[in-house]
Each structure stands twice: as structure tokens, then as C-alpha cells.
Amino acid sequence: MARLNMVEAIDQALTQEMERDPTVVVLGEDVGKDGGVFRVTDGLVERYGESRVIDTPLAESGIVGFAIGMAIGGLRPVAEIQFSGFVYPAYDQLISHAARFRNRTRGQRTVPLVVRMPYGGGIRALEHHSESMEAVFAHIPGLKVVIPSDPYEAKGLLTAAIRDPDPVVFFEPARVYRAIKTEVPEEQYTIPLGKAHVVRGGADVTLISWGAHVRTIREAAERLSADRGYDVEVIDLRTLSPFDSETVTRSVAKTGRAVVVQEAPISGGFASEVSAQLMEREILHLRAPVKRVAGFDTVPPLSKLEDYYQPSVDRVVDEVIATMEF
Amino acid sequence: MARLNMVEAIDQALTQEMERDPTVVVLGEDVGKDGGVFRVTDGLVERYGESRVIDTPLAESGIVGFAIGMAIGGLRPVAEIQFSGFVYPAYDQLISHAARFRNRTRGQRTVPLVVRMPYGGGIRALEHHSESMEAVFAHIPGLKVVIPSDPYEAKGLLTAAIRDPDPVVFFEPARVYRAIKTEVPEEQYTIPLGKAHVVRGGADVTLISWGAHVRTIREAAERLSADRGYDVEVIDLRTLSPFDSETVTRSVAKTGRAVVVQEAPISGGFASEVSAQLMEREILHLRAPVKRVAGFDTVPPLSKLEDYYQPSVDRVVDEVIATMEF
Amino acid sequence: MPVTTLVTYSVDRIEVMDTAGEVDAALMPDLSPEKIRALYDLMVLTRRFDERMLKLQRQGRMGTFARVAGQEGAHVGAAFALRDDDWMVPSFREAGAFLARGMDMMRFLQYWAGDERGNVFPEGVRMLPASIPVGTHMLHAVGLGWAMRHRGEQAAVLTVFGEGATSEGDFSEAMNFAAVFQAPVVFLCQNNQWAISVPYHKQTQACSVAQKAVAYGMPGVQVDGNDVFAVYGTVREALDRARGGGGPSLVEAHTYRVTDHTTADDARRYRDEAEVVTWRERDPIARLTAYMKTQGHLDEAAEQAAWAKADATVAEAVTAFEALDPPGPEEIFAHVFAEITPPLAEQRARLLARLQEGS
Amino acid sequence: MPVTTLVTYSVDRIEVMDTAGEVDAALMPDLSPEKIRALYDLMVLTRRFDERMLKLQRQGRMGTFARVAGQEGAHVGAAFALRDDDWMVPSFREAGAFLARGMDMMRFLQYWAGDERGNVFPEGVRMLPASIPVGTHMLHAVGLGWAMRHRGEQAAVLTVFGEGATSEGDFSEAMNFAAVFQAPVVFLCQNNQWAISVPYHKQTQACSVAQKAVAYGMPGVQVDGNDVFAVYGTVREALDRARGGGGPSLVEAHTYRVTDHTTADDARRYRDEAEVVTWRERDPIARLTAYMKTQGHLDEAAEQAAWAKADATVAEAVTAFEALDPPGPEEIFAHVFAEITPPLAEQRARLLARLQEGS
Ligand SMILES: Cc1ncc(C[n+]2csc(CCOP(=O)(O)OP(=O)(O)O)c2C)c(N)n1
């Protein structure tokens, strides 16, 4: 099986889904000849032409609002926002329309739309290129929020997202784009939305994250079992909304301990939702408080200081030890 | 002392602060002659003229972006967004600029701006007029989020917000505007931002909310003490960001039980943050899981169904009883 | 190396029928007497509907409504130029266009009364529901038009909005996308000169909305919005051009909001009644009536019959509307997603259980 | 009831100096030889700075940088027309304007290297830092200008952006607010014909950016952006008008991005080198040099001295920049709010404690 990085895996998912379904169109800034600033749409315009791979004017609200109209009109647009730090002009179109047309029309007008964008830090970029604001989308009724953690996940989840009848916001961890390769089947496959993934089973403590930091918790799990013999369960949420509380609560009912890791500012981040649900559903099984390892409540610092901001394997390891020794 | 409703109290706060500080200007849609669609700015343009009370074109991003420039230029703009459901076009200006100029310039350029808007349901309005999305602002580093629960609170908190050197998003519960009157001192006073308010002391259980639903939990507390003899502590958060965890944790350390009430969709709402903090800080004192009474993960329904959506005194009472009997 | 002129533009205003109902034969769109009668009936129906909505709201039987009386010439005239396979993407002040497109009046009442089920169109009616966030919906029209052309359909999209909407960034993005992609879209601005309490001159310094098209390399024209023939003819021409691949256009219907902004507004707070009076004299229905009478297409009896018929139609719809069952609480969860998600299923179950106990 | 013309517009293009350095005396702005020399030195310094930034980035000593070589005529010429009490609100491709305004080059290097401390301007320099979200900053210029006029200051604001930025809704809202409030703002668009890989004709159907002013009832003009005299003269006139209460203007500097978009881009992927070559021949510095030589204001020796001096200045700044201490982790929390909040104080304490243990 071919080993691909996440950029290649997403490009393949787009290519194969465009091949399979003529109603799929890709649009965004620089997605055509340039193949996207990360090359995720590389080769698409050569294959499917400018009528299905559309370089748009520089306007995010325009991209999403235009795509909403396309979707209502029977197409399945996949819109790229160049960086998640630039999606905010489109926030209104997402919250006020993409997420609401089905509800507003009792199902008569629907928006099968995917908005994909790189997110997160660790790429030494300029301001606004390292944001991790998934929580402000996960709180919006009517939107699904999906975040792949590696190339295999990215292909399967994106294919499922494109086929989903409702709007999906798809966050791609920029730091992972070229950092790792995994085996990715050549044929198409889907990974169901709304289901978390138990990456590694364990009995002592549950580590939960999504996107780029699934790698962080996997490394932490390995180190903890090697150094301390802890049996760590690792969960990749995959989808923040709808949240798969069943998989998470089942795990914590077993382990009685959990640490949730996110890159976003800690206050009001999605880790808080995970903790709150465990509070309500599993308090009798908890042997220690559910802890959050997260970014600070600050603007992500520019490159010179960004490493301090990122949740590190060390921080996770220490938090797990504290939880085990609670 | 005069008894005022919230509209009158806010109008008075604006009038007195404009009187005291010539750099304060008010801007927004229909804030001039019309006095705002809720009459909150009634009389201001007659008193201070069109150079300080500015009817703007119909553009929320414009209003906030323009106000950011005014603030950097030495003024203290108070911008009104007609309904919080229409603030999203301005989300980018708030998150990318208002919240960041101080950090970006190491304190050299700052944005003393207040963005005030009615929020929440219960007013039998059209779609987009009943939103309660405070959580997507409370997660933004660099913004303060303040929500008054009654007229007295509104005057003191708004005065403090205008004098604050940083951007404040000020949510006004539309349902409360004319529903209740409280005594409001004629002279100016401030209520410090970032401090929660213990509205009523109690030993058995802590009820926590903000904005319109402080009334809900107060009523619930009264009914619970009358019917069941529970000694209920009631906390009005007043400020969601920065969150006053000290007051909340002190209370729950004492009562060992808490129910958090919000109108917003339950998933990813601010109640989850309160619960997560209690999980981390007070688990050893908890005698029952912290519960959330909240809106559903749906678009707020139109008027025919909106009463089902609102957290009711009944729902709160039942949740408290369940918590007490846990 | 002099000063050279890059480009010159001129913006026209089209008037076909004056306030006395006299028409300019050269500009008169070809419309059979039957068609004109149909147009008249729709405008009359719209007027009666609007008046009834006000009454219902005052009686507490209806929610907040955006009045349309006096703007029938603009939005009914424009919608009348659409073909069945065209789409219409409205804002919230186009009641007459909903009726013109064949929306069921009972459902329309149901929507404004606060019931989402009232947003369901009869099968085959190509229209989107009212869009409340000002300026946001024109982008949907552009995407819809692009999708139709992508599929090779020879149809167009009409999107309608007020002059206040032109201040929103989304208007500019929609105009630009439409022009860049040559989408088959007609942008109709009902410039009624007020955005709640904000008058036109505080909304923009441009002496016309029509000239905003220049910024996007798009044709733009102003018409007398109370002159239904000017609106119909101009919009039809723009729709034909769009269907034929000629790209988008902007049409400014210059009219006036003679009513309050909505049933929740009191315009006397901020504007002078005198201005309103002069515009009442330019009433679009009175004008069309005068034309039809001079043409002998309408007499007193027929006129009264038309208004009576409109009253009856509205009364019937109101009766049917008030007989509708209220929505059940499960409706809240029914259409958030195509398939209800586990969290929503759990929340629905909790609510229904509570209500069970309650009863 | 005819078709009447509401209004007509024409959009001009101004050129003062041709590629050979010949100027049109009638249009030549009055600038003393000393001023012209200062302008020249700034453009040369900007060019050298830009070249050095590329090298530093390639050597891993600098972050991503937006090149400006070839656009000095546009943004240096415009910034040169500012007075000290005017404000400038830039985007991210105006390195020369930062130097013209008196930004410390060492700090400017520090910013692009990923250190917020590099955004602190010397006392009294009225400028905002680079704004990365395209199209968002022009609104700040309008608010700043409005605030100055509100206080009775006779000063203006220059805001600079690319043609891609004109597609963002915020551009339209900024232009409209500026016009409605008659704010003392000059909007300078560096139309370099590319937005990363998107060429002008895919950005807008308008045949000029200048004509976008028509939508807002604002004067708009195009100038040859590689002709520093045309830019300087036109912008100075617009600034004077703004200071005098004459309201805002839009100036399109028609130029070209001869470099890659940023040091992270490879323009060969999407555009034809031939086009770039023709524009290199229109280099703004070469043109000014030719003019100064024919006027006898510059000879070979002086020219070489100027470039050498620029090299030295840049080298000195780079040395000083590389000697700067890296920021400490406490900087992350230092300026989120005027006063650190309890949650932030707690988070800072935790981080510093961790780092203590670590060391
Ligand atoms: C984005 C947004 N901001 C504010 C409002 C509140 N509002 C509703 S209608 C209206 C005025 C609209 O004026 P115009 O576009 O001219 O349309 P008209 O009402 O005159 O038909 C306003 C401010 C809204 N619905 N949406």
C-alpha cells in the first residue's frame, strides 16, 4: 500500500470523489493552477478544468456564500479557506445560512457543503496562520466539525464529509500535512462522521485529543508505558460535532481517569465540553479529576515563542502522572 | 432611589459617561433619532449631537472596524449591534483586530471599545433575533465578555466596561430590557469586571448563571427553599471572560453541588467551561456531578416553539432536586 | 505622458408610465391585456394581504411583519418577469413576489406567525425563503445561478434586497463574484430610501444605487420603482440577457417605504410625514389602474370585483392558517441534520419525557 | 417619461515620467532636488532591504516575507507625501513605507523574524503595524481619520492595500464609511495585478480599480505605479484635499509584482516569465535614476555611493537585529490585557514553574 503524507491523501480523496461524482466542485483562493498554497489541490484543475476547480476572488464570505448557493443548486462544493485564521469573514454565512437552511425549510433546501482549511500552529508562520478555533464552530447547531489526525484518517473522513448531506467544517492540521506518512489504500473508503476512534486500548487512563495532538498523546502513551508501565488508552475524537460521548464515556468508565489535550486556548475550548460530559456521565467512575492540557488564553505567539504555547508530550506526561498519582 | 428598567438604566449609563468623558462616542444602526430599536440610546443624539451619536450605514463589520480605528485614535467608542444574531459579520474584526492590537504592538496601540448588543430569546421575534452565542466570544483571547442580569447590574457593568482599557463585548438580555425594574442610583457607579456576584448565600447547592437566566435561578432557589427547605446559593457570573473561578470554586467547595444554567446550545457552551473548572479544582468537594441546564443543540426555534427551548424554572428545580438526591 | 481617460460611464433612469398612467409607447414592454390584468390582480392581492397582516399583528394573531404596501410595483413587477424555471432569492420585503411565484398564502402566514413549516414551498416553486440577515442572501443567488449554468440550464436568478443591504460587504462580494463568473443573476435593489430610520443619504454618498455596478464592471440602471412597466420591462430584459449568457445586471427600483419599517416600528419618530404623503401620490397600483382604465381594460365594476376577490382570497387563507395545528416540540429537532444525531436524539427524548410527566 | 441619464463618470490615468525618465513638466509635482534625492535614497534602501530579506530567509535567519522590489515607486512615493502628523495604515507589502515613516529597521527585521516586540514604533511615528488579514485594515484608517477630524486635527490617513483586497467586503464597507462620513482618508491600491496566483482579470471584471470609487460617490484615479512622481503628486493632492475637509479618495497605483508573492511562493507555477520581464523594464528606480541623471542631479559616483550606503545601513540593522535577545516566555502573557487577569496569571505561573524545573 502506498505511503502518503496528508497533503497527498487529501488530494487523492478530492480527485477520486470528483471522479466518482460529477457534482463535486472545488473552489477557493489559489486552488487552481497553484494547487493551493499547501498544494492540497495540486493537479485538480489540470484534470477537471476550470469549470470544476475554481479560483475565486479574495473573499471568504463570498466563497462560502457562493458555495451555499451552489449546494442548494444541486452541487457538492468543497470550499478551501486558505488558513483557518481567515475563515472569520465567512463565519456569518456558516452560522446564519449553511447551518440553518435545512432547519429553516424543514428539509426542503439543504447545503451539502464542505469547508476545508488548514489550522493550528507549529509551522513558523506569520500572525493569523496558527489559529486553533475549532470550538467556535463546534458550538454551532447544524454544522458538523471534523478534524483528521493523519493521512489515512484524512482521506476517509474527507470522503465521508463530501458525501454527507449537511455542511461540514473540515480542519486540517497544517503541522501534520508533510510531517508524517501513513499507508493509504488506493481505493476509496469512508470513515463515518460522529464516531471517535480508540487508537490504542488501555486500562489505566484515557488520553483524548484530535487533529495534530493525537500524535502528541500517542507519543505520551508510549513513553508512559515504557517508563512507567501505565496502560494508556488513546482516543482520537475525529469529529467534535456531533460529539461521540458513547466511546469516550465507555473508555473512562473503564479507566476512571482522563486527560484531554487541545491546542486551542483552554477557556471555552472543546476539551471543556469533554470534561463536562464526563462530569455528568461518569463521575462515579472517576478516580481522579479529568484534566485539560491546552494552549493559553492568549493570542498564539509569533514563531519565536510558539513552542511554549503548544501542548508538549512532556506536559501531557506530567499531567497523566499527576492523574495516576491523584 | 429611582426604579428603572434595563433600557433606562443603560441609557442613563451612556448619558452619564458621555457627560463625564468627551471621548465617548456612540455608533450603530438607528442609534440616533430613532434611539435604537429598543430605545436604549433614546435622547443621546438630542443631547450630544450627531458628532458623538452616529447613525452608521448598515454594515456590522464596518461598525466594529471603524470603531477600532476610532479607539486607536484616542476615542472610547460604544458600538451597538442591533441584535447579537447580526454580529457575525463583525466577528473577524473582533477576533483578528480588536482583541489583538495591544498584544500585536506590545501595548503601543490599544482598543478601548465596547460592543453592546441585545441577545437571547423570549421576545417572540423573527429568526436570528433570539441567539445566545456568548461562548464563541468568551473563547477569544483578548476580549472581555460581560452580561448584566438586571438594571442595576447593567448600569454599573456598562460604566466599568466603557472605562476599561480593553475591548469588551457586552450582551444585554433582550427579554429583561423592560421585564423588570430595580432601584438604580442616580449617581454613577461601577461594578468591577471579572468578578462574579453571590446573589444569595446558601449551604446546600450552588446555582450559577448569567444574563436573563439569573432570574430563572433566583426563582428556582426561592421555590426550592420554600418547598423543600434547600439552602441554595445563587451566583451571577456577570463576566464570562475573564472567568472568576475563585468565587465559583469557593462556593462549590462549601456546597459540594452545582447546577449551571445557560440559554445557549448545551454543547460547547460556557456552562461546560464552568463544569470543567469545577472538575479540576473541586472534585474532592463534589457530592454530586455538576449539571448543566441549557438550550438544545438546535437552531433556536421560531416563536411557536421557543418556550420549549428556554431553560425553565421547572427544569432547574428538577435538576437541583436530582443533584441533592444524587 | 498626459492625463488620459481610461473609461467613461453613464447611468440611466428609465420611466415608462407617469403618475397619470400615461405610457411611453416606445418603452412599453409588450404585455397582453390579460397579462396586465394578472399583474394588476397580483398587486391588488399583495396590497390587501399587507393590510390584513397589519391588522392581524395588531390583534396579536401575527408576528412582526415587514410591510410592502407601496412597493408592489417594484417586487411584483420584477417577479412577474420570471419564468417557472428561474429562481428567486428574496430578502424579507417581497410579500408580493412570494404570491407571484405561487407560494401558498396560508403557509406564508404560517411562517410570519413563527412556524418554520411555513417556509415549505409547493413542489417546483423555485424560490428561497425570506432571508433576515441583511445583505447575506445575494451570494446564494450567485451560487445558484452558477450551478444552473454549470448544468447547462438556460435559466436565471432574480435576487431582491434593499438599499441598506448595499452597505454590507456581502453585497459587494456577491456583485463581484457574479461579474467575475458571469453568473446569470439579476440584482434588484428596492431602494425605498429608508433602512429603518437611516435615510438614503446616510447610507451612501453615491447619487444612485445603479452606479454601484460600475465597481464590478457590470451594467446598472435605475428605474422608477413605482412604475410597474418600467420595472417589468427592465428586469425582463436583464433576465433574458442573463439566460443568454450575457452575465449579471443591477437594477435599482427607485421607490419609497410609505409604511413603518415593520409592525414593530414607528416611523414618526424619525421622519417627516410630508415626505411620505408626496410618495403616496405616486402609488403604483393607482397608476396602473389609471392606465388600464384609459386603455379600457378596467371599469369601476371590474375594479371593485378585483379588490373584493383579493379580500376573499386573503380571508380564506387566514381562516385556513388559523385552523392549522401548532407544531409539536419534536419539530425543534427534526431538521437540524438529515439524520438526527445521538446528542440531539438524547435531548429530544429528555424533552418529550418531561412533557409526558408534565401532562 | 424617457430614458434619462442620471450621471456620467470618467476615470483618468495619470503619468508624469516615462520609462526613459522624461517628465511632463505640466504634471510634475514641485519637489526640490534634495527631496528627490531623499526619495531616491529611500527607494534604493528599500530595494536593498528587500534583497537582503530574501537572502536572510533563504539562509533560515528570517521568517516569511512579502517582497516589495519593483513596487517602491508606489508605496514609497505615497508614504513620502505624508506629513509627520498624518497616519499610515499599511497592509504587508509596504516595507519602503515603513522606512519612509521612520520605522527602526532593526525592529522591522525583528517583527518579520517572528517577534512581536518588532511592532513597536519609535515615539511619535503615526503608523499601524502590518495587517495580515487582507482587506481588514482600511476600516481602521477610516476610524482613525474620523477621530482626528473629530478632535479638529488637520491631518489625514493613508491606507495601502492590494487589488486582491478590493474583493473583500471590508474594502467596500471602508470605502462607504469613508465617503458617508467624509473621513480624511486616501485609499492607495497597489494594483500589482496578482493576488498570489490569481491574476487581475479573475479578481474583478472592472477594467480599473480606480472606478470602484464610483460606487461610493468618491473620486478615483489611476496612476502609473512605477512612476514615483505620478504617485507622489497624486497622493499629495488627495492628502491635501482630505486635510482640508474635501473627503476621501481612491488612488490606484498600476504596478506589477515582479517577485514571488512571498518567500514561501514560487510564481513560476502559475505565470509566464515573459510578462514579468516586460515589467522589469519599467523598474521605478531605474526610471527615477534616468531622470536624475538627465537633470544632472545624480552621477555614476553618487549613484554607487547611494547603493553602497544602503548596503551599509541594511548590514548595520541586520547586525543589530541578530544581537537582540530572544523574547522570554512571559512576553506571551504580557500584553493580552492592560492588566493581567487571574486566569492568565495562573497560566503564566504554571509555565514559568515548568521551565524552572526543566532547567
Ligand atoms: C445583518 C443585519 N443587520 C441588521 C439587521 C436589522 N435590520 C432589519 S431590516 C434593516 C434595514 C434594512 O434596510 P434596507 O436594506 O434598505 O431594506 P428595507 O427594510 O428598506 O426594505 C435592519 C437594520 C438585520 N436584519 N441584519
Ligand SMILES: Cc1ncc(C[n+]2csc(CCOP(=O)(O)OP(=O)(O)O)c2C)c(N)n1
Ligand atoms: C482574509 C485573508 N485571506 C487570505 C489571505 C492569504 N493571502 C495573503 S496575501 C494574499 C493575496 C493578496 O493579494 P493582494 O491584495 O493583491 O495583495 P498583494 O499580495 O498582491 O500585495 C492572500 C490570499 C489573507 N492573508 N487574508
Ligand SMILES: [Mg+2]
Ligand atoms: Mg430600504
Ligand SMILES: [Mg+2]
Ligand atoms: Mg496584488
